[in-house]
Amino acid sequence: MPPKNKGESIEPKGAVRFGRSKNNLKFGLVGLPNVGKSSFFNLLTEQNAPAENFPFCTIDPNESRCAVADSRFDFLCQHFKPLSEVPAYLHVVDIAGLVKGAHAGEGLGNSFLSHIQAVDGYFHIVRAFDAPEILHVEESVDPIRDMETISHELCQKDLAALEKAIKDEELDVRKSPGYKLSELFTTTMGKVRALLEANKPVRDAAWTTPEVELICKKLYMLLTTKPCVYLINLSADDFVRKKNKWLVKIKSWIDGHGGGAMIPMSVEYEQALHKMRDDPLAYNEAVKTAKSVLPRAIKVAYHELGLIHFLTAGEKEVRCWTVLSGATAPQAAGVIHSDFERGFIKAEVVSFEDWKEYGKNGMAGVRAAGKQRQEGKSYIIKDGDIVHFHFNVTSQKKK
CATH class of the missing domain: 3.40.50.300 (P-loop containing nucleotide triphosphate hydrolases)
Structure with a gap:
């Protein structure tokens, strides 16, 4: 039944x-x-x-x-x-x-x-x-x-x-x-x-x-x-x-x-x-x-622990950030810094496969191919996503 x-x-x-x-x-x-x-x-x-x-x-x-x-x-x-x-x-x-x-x-x-x-x-x-x-x-x-x-x-x-x-x-x-x-x-x-x-x-x-x-x-x-x-x-x-x-x-x-x-x-x-x-x-x-x-x-x-990671990448640093599978974009941003989560605006996301194919000349090539996505608060981070977060914190967190 x-x-x-x-x-x-x-x-x-x-x-x-x-x-x-x-x-x-x-x-x-x-x-x-x-x-x-x-x-x-x-x-x-x-x-x-x-x-x-x-x-x-x-x-x-x-x-x-x-x-x-x-x-x-x-x-x-x-x-x-x-x-x-x-x-x-x-x-x-x-x-x-x-x-x-x-x-x-x-x-x-x-x-x-x-x-x-x-x-x-x-x-x-x-x-x-x-x-x-x-x-x-x-x-x-x-x-x-x-x-x-x-x-x-x-x-x-x-x-x-x-x-x-x-x-x-x-x-x-x-x-x-x-x-x-x-x-x-x-x-x-x-x-x-x-x-x-x-x-x-x-x-x-x-x-x-x-x-x-x-x-x-x-x-x-x-x-x-x-x-x-x-x-x-x-x-x-x-x-x-x-x-x-x-x-x-x-x-x-x-x-x-x-x-x-x-x-x-x-x-x-x-x-x-x-x-x-x-x-x-x-x-x-x-x-x-x-x-x-x-x-x-x-x-x-x-x-087995339910862990995945997203990446941030550039000439200064390439880094993996560990999150629990099912984490939203703001939660993932909070792993980098609590202000990123509190003032989350959007996440610019590229899958690794798309970056590998179109990113030889940098992010401009990825954008030209239409492979960079803008995701909001409900987006679920995927393992291997390459992410750039936009945030704005203009005031102290309310108590």
Whole structure:
């Protein structure tokens, strides 16, 4: 039976609908100890966070950022040769490894789970290579068991939050004579409980708009509502030959537990490539065998958070400005400066494809071809738009 009204329409699946409405979002690195999280973090950000061969090497989360690869940005930089080049960035956080019983405090688990709560999405790094010299908390490599462990800990933490939310709501009911739990609250909490008890993430279900709003209000920042990208850490040999005995089983498990992007990669191979960066000949030969997946992983995470970027371009600066997908022109202008949003007049917009075709002689060629558009307050910014804002602020903002 179709929904009775628009308020009951089913929202598209995905974790973005549960997320925070911010442009500056963070992506964490989650997994068991010794699966390659800190080494991957170092590769992503070219930092030097400790990455030793023992559990809980990382205690406090390390945080940095990495550039989002964009051929459009590169093209504009080559054209303008600006004094300043500012790409889009993904902010990443290396979180200590979780172990069985983390939700009950094992291995400083409650602290580490709170670090996951503070990010907006996460890479779930899964070890799928045998290496006796690299310790494993379970003494053997079994990616399915390990993913079940992480999933269980996240679900158990969310179940505790669910129980608290229900108790708080029941307390409010007792304080208000004649008031009772709403049917929406009861049915929504029941659906959440069923998923978590089945060791499945909340993002896995089909939810109506009122249900999403209720979950966001009563169960703020549940761990299993966050976007998740699975990185399967293979040996260098398996990565190069594109074969591993676990990959099919891992994909099947992911599909049955909320879905999400699965990216096979190899920290071992990425580290070898990184060491070759000063030897172009050796690097190019290695890349012919297998390319780095770091740019893809960064880009997938960036878009899983619902982020896009528009560009401003000129001889002084070419810059990417990050906004949430669905941002209006005034909201995008506000990312540059609050005055731009407050005094917004219009936005002059050119798609990158049109600029690439007609902008060889500058904006005059684009205008001559009729490809520059004037957009107003209701315009929704598109990924890769090249924008120039017009604004006028003549008085102080009214209080």
